[in-house]
Amino acid sequence: MDAMLPPLLLVGCGNMGGAMLDGWLKEGLAPSFIIDRHRPSVPAPHHLVRSADEVPDSFHPGMIVLATKPQKVDAVMTAIAPFALRAPVLSVLAGRRAGDLTDCLTDALPAGSPMPLVIRAMPNTPSSVGQGMSVCYAPPAATAAQRALCTRLLRAVGDVAWIEHEDEMDAVTAISGSGPAYVFLLAELLEEAGIAEGLPPDLARQIARQTVAGAGALMVRSGVDAATLRRNVTSPGGTTQKALDVLMAPDAWPATLSAAIRAAARRSRELSGALPVS
Numbered sequence: 001m002d003a004m005l006p007p008l009l010l011v012g013c014g015n016m017g018g019a020m021l022d023g024w025l026k027e028g029l030a031p032s033f034i035i036d037r038h039r040p041s042v043p044a045p046h047h048l049v050r051s052a053d054e055v056p057d058s059f060h061p062g063m064i065v066l067a068t069k070p071q072k073v074d075a076v077m078t079a080i081a082p083f084a085l086r087a088p089v090l091s092v093l094a095g096r097r098a099g100d101l102t103d104c105l106t107d108a109l110p111a112g113s114p115m116p117l118v119i120r121a122m123p124n125t126p127s128s129v130g131q132g133m134s135v136c137y138a139p140p141a142a143t144a145a146q147r148a149l150c151t152r153l154l155r156a157v158g159d160v161a162w163i164e165h166e167d168e169m170d171a172v173t174a175i176s177g178s179g180p181a182y183v184f185l186l187a188e189l190l191e192e193a194g195i196a197e198g199l200p201p202d203l204a205r206q207i208a209r210q211t212v213a214g215a216g217a218l219m220v221r222s223g224v225d226a227a228t229l230r231r232n233v234t235s236p237g238g239t240t241q242k243a244l245d246v247l248m249a250p251d252a253w254p255a256t257l258s259a260a261i262r263a264a265a266r267r268s269r270e271l272s273g274a275l276p277v278s
């Protein structure tokens, strides 16, 4: 297998596209085109352009990665459609279904053109440091080689899993796509609580951040399940037990987190058009 990742046409290089690009650059990426309105630069030998119309016709990407906001993607579909006849499209857009994106590309191509292939992935921002979680869905038309190429690209920036039913992408989006935000919120709240308990702000920040990071690293490196690791911290009648009595009350974290995940998954379904916007 080639050591270098194949050339990419990356459409949208903001928080998520930029996080994946950071990871791919570290792994070695063949000369690629990055389309983004705001990014100031990309390192040589890659090319940054402001619009899809500026990508030369002669460019042959190994994969087209769509990473604009779901509501903004339609503006680029016509310009990228010819490239979609040469390479599969990997969409990381929340909510937009593979079939819907395929139809947009097909509408932009001359009648009788071969059908473009759109594979979906839901990555997350820890991809920028090689610690991402990406879940992929490919329609039945995808070949084993095309699926393997997606796995290779996303494995370069973290863990990869595949689902066989596209509907599962809404729950995946709510948990691993959005999930880093919940963990960062936990760090923010721990820091605020530390300050409220009288700690100096710098110390409150340091212990909150390192506790979240250290707990994540322990869970990964030990391979021990989360409930056991939690019990290992919890001395009977001790301090942790008192805190967990508050957090694990049925109307506390169990109810709040499941309501939060339901709301995020519902929004993903709304973006797909499967549900009306509430």
Ligand SMILES: NC(=O)c1ccc[n+]([C@@H]2O[C@H](COP(=O)([O-])OP(=O)(O)OC[C@H]3O[C@@H](n4cnc5c(N)ncnc54)[C@H](O)[C@@H]3O)[C@@H](O)[C@H]2O)c1
Pocket (backbone or CB within 6 Å): 011, 012, 013, 014, 015, 016, 017, 018, 035, 036, 037, 038, 039, 050, 051, 052, 067, 068, 069, 070, 072, 075, 076, 092, 093, 094, 095, 122, 123, 124, 125, 177, 178
């Ligand atoms: N942010 C995340 O954690 C995350 C995680 C998983 C999936 N996603 C998905 O990734 C996509 C991007 O999200 P984001 O948070 O990176 O958004 P973002 O706004 O940070 O990035 C989008 C980028 O697309 C560029 N862009 C938009 N329209 C363009 C056009 N016509 N021509 C050139 N550039 C254009 C913008 O300049 C911007 O930099 C979304 O569809 C989102 O659902 C995001």
